[in-house]
Amino acid sequence: MELTSVFNPSSPQAWAIANLGIFMIIIAGTILAIIIVLVTFISYRFRRKPGDDEEPRQVYGNEKLEIVWTIIPFLIVAALFIFSVITMVKVNPSSAIIEDQKPDLVIIGHQWWWELHYPKSGVVSANEIHIPVGKKMLVRLESIDVIHDFWVPEVARKIDLVPGHPNYMWLEADEPGIYLGQCSEFCGIAHAHMRLRVIAHHQEEFDVWEKGQLYVPPTPRSGEAGKGSKLFKEKACMNCHSIAGTDAVATVGPNLTHLATRTTIGAGTLLNTPINLAKWLKNPKGFKPGALMPNMKLSDDEVNAIVAYLEALK
Amino acid sequence: MSRIPWVPETTEPLPRVGESEGLLTWAASVDHKQIGIMYFIAALSFFCIGGLEALLMRIQLSRPDNNFIDPELFNQLFTMHGTTMVFLVIMPFLIGLGVYLIPLMIGARDMAFPRLNALSFWVVVFGGLLLYYPFITQSGATDVGWFAYTPLSEKPYSLNNGPTYWALALLCTGIGSVASGINNIITIITLRAPGMTMRRIPLFVWLLLVTSFLLAFAIPILNAGLVTLLLDRILEANFFAPSSGGSAILWQNVFWGFGHPEVYILVLPAFAIICEVIPVFSRQPIFGYGFMVGSAIAIGLLAFGVWGHHMFAVGLGVPFNTYFSLASMLIAVPTGVKIFTWIATMWGGKIYFATAMMFATAFVIEFVIGGLSGVAFAAAPLTWQLTDSYFVVAHIHYVLFGGSMFAIFAGIYYWFPKWTGRMLSERIGKCHFWLMLIGFNLTFLFQHMVGLLGMPRRVYTYPDLPSWNWLNLLSTIGACVLGFSVLIFIFNIFFSLRKGKIAGNNPWNAWTLEWLAASPPPVHNFDEVPRIHSARPLWDLAHPDMPDEPESFNTGVTR
Ligand SMILES: [Cu+2]
Numbered sequence: 001m002e003l004t005s006v007f008n009p010s011s012p013q014a015w016a017i018a019n020l021g022i023f024m025i026i027i028a029g030t031i032l033a034i035i036i037v038l039v040t041f042i043s044y045r046f047r048r049k050p051g052d053d054e055e056p057r058q059v060y061g062n063e064k065l066e067i068v069w070t071i072i073p074f075l076i077v078a079a080l081f082i083f084s085v086i087t088m089v090k091v092n093p094s095s096a097i098i099e100d101q102k103p104d105l106v107i108i109g110h111q112w113w114w115e116l117h118y119p120k121s122g123v124v125s126a127n128e129i130h131i132p133v134g135k136k137m138l139v140r141l142e143s144i145d146v147i148h149d150f151w152v153p154e155v156a157r158k159i160d161l162v163p164g165h166p167n168y169m170w171l172e173a174d175e176p177g178i179y180l181g182q183c184s185e186f187c188g189i190a191h192a193h194m195r196l197r198v199i200a201h202h203q204e205e206f207d208v209w210e211k212g213q214l215y216v217p218p219t220p221r222s223g224e225a226g227k228g229s230k231l232f233k234e235k236a237c238m239n240c241h242s243i244a245g246t247d248a249v250a251t252v253g254p255n256l257t258h259l260a261t262r263t264t265i266g267a268g269t270l271l272n273t274p275i276n277l278a279k280w281l282k283n284p285k286g287f288k289p290g291a292l293m294p295n296m297k298l299s300d301d302e303v304n305a306i307v308a309y310l311e312a313l314k
Numbered sequence: 315m316s317r318i319p320w321v322p323e324t325t326e327p328l329p330r331v332g333e334s335e336g337l338l339t340w341a342a343s344v345d346h347k348q349i350g351i352m353y354f355i356a357a358l359s360f361f362c363i364g365g366l367e368a369l370l371m372r373i374q375l376s377r378p379d380n381n382f383i384d385p386e387l388f389n390q391l392f393t394m395h396g397t398t399m400v401f402l403v404i405m406p407f408l409i410g411l412g413v414y415l416i417p418l419m420i421g422a423r424d425m426a427f428p429r430l431n432a433l434s435f436w437v438v439v440f441g442g443l444l445l446y447y448p449f450i451t452q453s454g455a456t457d458v459g460w461f462a463y464t465p466l467s468e469k470p471y472s473l474n475n476g477p478t479y480w481a482l483a484l485l486c487t488g489i490g491s492v493a494s495g496i497n498n499i500i501t502i503i504t505l506r507a508p509g510m511t512m513r514r515i516p517l518f519v520w521l522l523l524v525t526s527f528l529l530a531f532a533i534p535i536l537n538a539g540l541v542t543l544l545l546d547r548i549l550e551a552n553f554f555a556p557s558s559g560g561s562a563i564l565w566q567n568v569f570w571g572f573g574h575p576e577v578y579i580l581v582l583p584a585f586a587i588i589c590e591v592i593p594v595f596s597r598q599p600i601f602g603y604g605f606m607v608g609s610a611i612a613i614g615l616l617a618f619g620v621w622g623h624h625m626f627a628v629g630l631g632v633p634f635n636t637y638f639s640l641a642s643m644l645i646a647v648p649t650g651v652k653i654f655t656w657i658a659t660m661w662g663g664k665i666y667f668a669t670a671m672m673f674a675t676a677f678v679i680e681f682v683i684g685g686l687s688g689v690a691f692a693a694a695p696l697t698w699q700l701t702d703s704y705f706v707v708a709h710i711h712y713v714l715f716g717g718s719m720f721a722i723f724a725g726i727y728y729w730f731p732k733w734t735g736r737m738l739s740e741r742i743g744k745c746h747f748w749l750m751l752i753g754f755n756l757t758f759l760f761q762h763m764v765g766l767l768g769m770p771r772r773v774y775t776y777p778d779l780p781s782w783n784w785l786n787l788l789s790t791i792g793a794c795v796l797g798f799s800v801l802i803f804i805f806n807i808f809f810s811l812r813k814g815k816i817a818g819n820n821p822w823n824a825w826t827l828e829w830l831a832a833s834p835p836p837v838h839n840f841d842e843v844p845r846i847h848s849a850r851p852l853w854d855l856a857h858p859d860m861p862d863e864p865e866s867f868n869t870g871v872t873r
């Protein structure tokens with residue numbers, strides 16, 4: 001989990017690209033090695049000896065040689081091109097599939113977080129993509145503001161989230177685990193904090209997760225959490241966030257219905273612990289400069305109450 | 315063979331910059347040499363500013379979760395760094411080099427349109443000031459990246475004035491560049507010395523001719539795009555705003571339609587420098603003049619048909635990706651021809667490793683690294699992993715620093731004697747070279763790796779991942795070495811301007827016409843230009859018994 005790498009693929013699509021990458025490295029490495037050796041050799045062998053002032057033989061070229069070194073790159077390029085086209089077809093869903101199939105997951109880019117919808121089950125979440133291992137998920141990508149870019153090197157190709165131009169890709173993981181990723185099209189001030197993770201489970205575990213996400217947690221009426229749920233309404237939180245089972249239905253910010261089941265807050269900015277959550281509520285921009293959640297000027301008591309409420313949302 | 319008249323060492327030296335009256339003669343000058351030198355001074359000043367911006371970024375990135383610079387400033391820094399280096403350093407330097415050398419190399423008195431030439435320069439300077447103006451005002455400089463993707467660069471997402479100034483600034487430099495392109499083309503076509511057919515002009519001039527066509531045809535695409543962006547920003551025209559029916563992708567087509575030819579505007583003149591330096595220091599003619607010219611023209615034409623490789627991740631479908639993959643890969647062929655030609659030119663020569671030649675040799679290798687990673691980007695599926703990562707940052711720097719800038723340094727060490735009458739110190743120069751070589755590779759080689767490990771570009775900070783930390787630290791150390799080498803270079807200039815060895819007309823024993831003129835050349839360049847019989851007129855002069863090949867497209871000749 002610590003190491004993300006293009007050459008540590010964990011899906012057929014990422015494998016296809018990695019294989020092309022290895023092919024490219026072999027070709028490029030060979031060419032580079034030849035050129036370095038040649039230039040070093042020539043620099044040594046043909047350097048001017050001190051005192052030798054005579055001009056060398058004047059060679060104006062050699063047509064055959066020049067034709068040869070025009071044709072050889074052609075052949076290399078042809079091989080690389082064919083391999084690329086094969087890889088392209090392997091990695092992308094065909095247009096027939098895009099037309100026929102309903103997407104399994106819709107990712108909507110927002111300035112500095114990821115909105116997630118699973119249209120088939122109705123699950124809504126943010127920033128952490130849960131998928132079952134070994135299943136090819138058809139993903140539709142959109143953006144509601146600027147261009148973002150989905151990049152989780154080990155499990156999928158990179159693709160832009162373009163406003164007004166939905167894109168499709170395959171998302172799949174061979175092994176259960178957490179795969180780290182990040183928005184990689186510069187999208188404004190908090191671009192560096194627009195991280196995401198793909199969490200791959202065995203199918204049974206995924207089903208459990210899915211069920212949990214569809215469960216509507218009861219709204220607490222008493223205690224700290226009850227106070228928190230009231231504050232959530234009063235403090236304008238509901239103008240931006242949704243929580244299932246309440247009348248908070250806004251989508252300016254991430255859906256908070258099952259916030260407590262997520263591992264991070266602020267699109268990977270902080271680990272999701274009660275202490276961090278309290279810090280976040282007091283001053284979101286302190287941890288994620290530019291974040292579009294305002295500082296709500298909450299008192300410590302108010303923060304504790306809201307944290308208790310949000311922690312109860314499982 | 316006609317006799318070549320002896321040119322007196324100095325006739326009318328150019329006025330010194332320091333004198334009060336001299337200053338005015340520079341500002342009001344329409345002399346191509348003075349304008350060329352002013353281009354160099356402007357470009358090197360902006361180079362220091364852009365380098366400082368880069369150093370600040372590298373300090374911020376030296377360790378994870380660093381707080382040295384906040385994201386607002388960081389985003390301005392990388393945007394200004396990119397814009398500065400492309401539009402205010404490499405372009406003006408190379409255009410200036412053309413302005414200085416083209417008339418001398420073709421035996422002309424000046425450019426075809428000297429006043430237009432002066433206008434081009436001052437418009438570029440004005441553009442630079444416009445770009446930097448908001449940096450010192452409250453609104454802050456542009457912070458949307460040097461390619462200013464819409465809709466991020468549109469009003470709702472960038473309310474500050476930075477991007478507006480950015481667009482106006484580039485419009486200014488753009489107008490200057492188009493004028494330079496046209497001026498170069500007409501100069502080269504109409505003002506050549508008697509006997510200098512198109513097959514006998516130095517390769518430098520040929521490659522600048524191709525570049526000038528790129529300037530004249532690619533920059534207007536950018537200018538049109540900038541005007542459209544300004545309409546959006548100032549008059550709410552919504553061309554690029556998808557929320558109001560515009561298209562976000564349209565901007566990318568326009569920008570890269572200019573942007574890829576731009577790469578060759580930045581690189582072909584670098585090739586041009588290398589085409590002069592390598593033969594002179596290897597004491598051989600270029601190995602295959604015809605192929606060199608042909609491949610440059612091929613690159614120039616292909617350059618207009620490959621912009622889509624910057625947009626493989628946009629999701630534009632298989633036909634788009636297939637075509638642009640193929641077209642982009644094809645550029646490798648003429649580029650390969652150039653590399654092999656330079657190597658073959660060195661083969662069998664008697665290579666004298668002056669600092670200029672060391673930079674040129676390093677250029678060949680560094681540029682090959684950048685070129686090969688460029689071929690990787692032509693393969694769309696590889697772009698689907700590598701674009702917008704640190705890998706692409708490494709790639710552009712191998713092309714534009716290891717390529718263009720190394721060539722520029724080769725050119726400076728080579729032509730400085732002509733510009734000033736004094737040699738740059740070779741001792742300090744070698745110091746500069748080795749430090750720059752080490753610093754450059756240390757900075758950028760590891761960025762390939764950190765990109766492959768998943769680090770995106772343009773992040774002001776990154777999480778504490780062990781593999782990223784030390785690679786970033788190495789890169790920062792490299793940047794400091796690089797910065798230090800630039801200081802040495804600047805010292806060398808000031809030192810050599812006072813204490814450098816007197817150069818004489820032709821210190822390198824070179825063959826093109828500029829070395830016939832005095833160093834520095836008098837205002838009128840030549841008292842008399844000899845009739846030209848080959849691409850190497852000064853070789854003919856030195857070896858009347860063994861004149862140069864008169865038909866440079868002939869290949870396969872050995873003498
Ligand atoms: Cu983003």
Ligand SMILES: [Cu+2]
Pocket residue numbers: 573574577620621623624
């Ligand atoms: Cu390009």
